[in-house]
Amino acid sequence: MARTEPDSCPGVLRLHEAADGPLARVRVPGGALAPEQLQALAAAAGELGDGNIELTSRGNVQLRRVRDADALAERLAGAGLLPSRTHERVRNIIASPLSGRVGGHPDIRPLVAAFDAGLLGSPRLAELSGRVLFTLDDGRGDVSPLRPDIGLHLLTDNRCALLLAGTDSGIRIATADATEVLLAAAHGFLELAAGQWRLHEIEDGAARLATLLGLAPGPERLALADSADLPIGWLPQHDGLVALGAGVRLGSLPARTAEFLAAVERPVLLTPWRGLIVTDLEEWPAEQVVRVLAPMGLIFDAASPWLRITACAGQPGCARSHTDVRADAAAAIESGRTDLPDAALPEAPIPAASITTAGRQHWSGCERRCGRPAAAVTEVTAGPEGYRVRPPRT
Ligand code: SF4
The missing domain is CATH 3.90.480.10 (Sulfite Reductase Hemoprotein;Domain 2)
Structure with a gap:
């Protein structure tokens, strides 16, 4: 079904009016922050926001209850965190975080920089939906499972797989051509999108994009892991x-x-x-x-146990939420109720204080389940009559 409205993803220049006040999202390509940039974010969170920096599932950050949007934009631009006023929302680039430092894989960082520069250098690509996700995986398989619209997965120093709509397209390209191909795929997405926000929303999107690129899939397909070990x-x-x-x-x-x-x-x-x-x-x-x-x-x-549990914003940040889901999740973790492997899963909704679970979990304030990881998780979801606890599924 075609979408009739542009995506409403927030940025630094276009804030989201959350229930607890204006929210700004700052894109951090490859998740890389210089110490001065982290200091600028900390100062902005403390002086212009609610005192916290929220980390997102795309390796970006959010500031809540922003009191002075102009001052925030000025500070972040000064710290190099707003290099473009036109393209800020489209720089959703996740890369293997440990690349070039840990593990025996090729260094993906030069490709991240080249691709980001290519995005910023193309006026047309400012029209991408703020929801389009790019991943660059150095071959260790940590970020390819995040279901990118367009992704690169290094197979060797010189050869990589092109991921489209969250799966291996079967297309293989030379690493030397990778930036050019990724940018061409981003342009191709725009040609096909007709208002859609994500490649998987376009009928036969991956196949049509491959045709547009003039690249034929081969027979190999990468078996992408469901999730990666956390770097802790x-x-x-x-x-x-x-x-x-x-x-x-x-x-x-x-x-x-x-x-x-x-x-x-x-x-x-x-x-x-x-x-x-x-x-x-x-x-x-x-x-x-x-x-x-x-x-x-x-x-x-x-x-x-904190590493196995994610939660959406919930109250007071989200007007849709039935409860303060983060407080409920924190109370369950601190009391040891999220680490009980034999916990029963009741059919009916139950109060927060009665929840017992185990394993990876995502807690949500409503059925939208924002921020749910792609991997299999137990879903703990609030409704008008309490929480429903559903067994792990992808
Ligand atoms: S899952 Fe529901 S309550 Fe939580 S942030 Fe999304 S819309 Fe709000």
């Missing part, structure tokens, strides 16, 4: 330095914690799993980072 804890880099992967409780990073992170003066990577990675640390400073930031709530333990 101590991660030795190729160069002898250390990266530290940290989980962020329900994706909400207090500005004060972000200021401490920025003060480490190392690049920080936002992950599409609502966490972050502090990179390029020597061992002693890495130990100090854990010592200071773990008590502030950052999670360096891969076994923490």
Whole structure:
């Protein structure tokens, strides 16, 4: 069915009027933040927002209850976080966060930079829907499962697979041609879209886009994993330095914690799993980072139940929500009720305090289930009469 309205994804220049006030979304291609940029976000969250930086499932960030939109845009532009006023909402680019530092895969970062520059350099591509997702996977298979509209998956240094509408198209291209092909695919999406926001919404979208590109699929198909291991804890880099992967409780990073992170003066990577990675640390400073930031709530333990649970905004940020879903989820985690493998799944709605679950979960304030991960999760969904708990499914 054709859509009749443009997408309403927020940006820095077009805020979303959430129930708790104006919300700004800042695109961070590849999730890469310089320390000064993280400091600028922390200061903006503290002085112009509600005091938190929300991490999104696309490795972007959001600020809530923005009090002065012009001041925010000016600050973010000054920090290099708003390089284009026309293209800001279309820079939804997720890349393998550890690429070039950890694991024996080719470095995807130059391709991220080249593709972002290509997007910004094409006036026509400013017309893309703010929902179109691009992924660049260095071959480890961590971000290809995120169902991009258009994605690249390196097979070797010189050869890659083109993903279309969330699956391997069967098209193989030379890495040297990758940026050109991705940009051509983005233009092709616009030709086919007729108002649709995502490639999978277009009938035979992937096949028609392949035809438009003049590229024929081969017989091979990548078997994409359902999900990836989260980068958490101590991660030795190729160069002898250390990266530290940290989980962020329900994706909400207090500005004060972000200021401490920025003060480490190392690049920080936002992950599409609502966490972050502090990179390029020597061992002693890495130990100090854990010592200071773990008590502030950052999670360096891969076994923490907080890492298995995501939640939508809920009340007070979303007018559709039946409850303060984050508070309910946090109470369940803290009381150990989200870690009970033998928990029964009741048919009828139940109150938040009666919920017992286990494994990966997504908690939502209504049936829209915003931010639900692509992987199989138990769904804990609020309704007018309480929560429904549904077993894991994709
Ligand atoms: S799932 Fe429902 S309550 Fe939660 S953010 Fe989306 S619309 Fe709002």
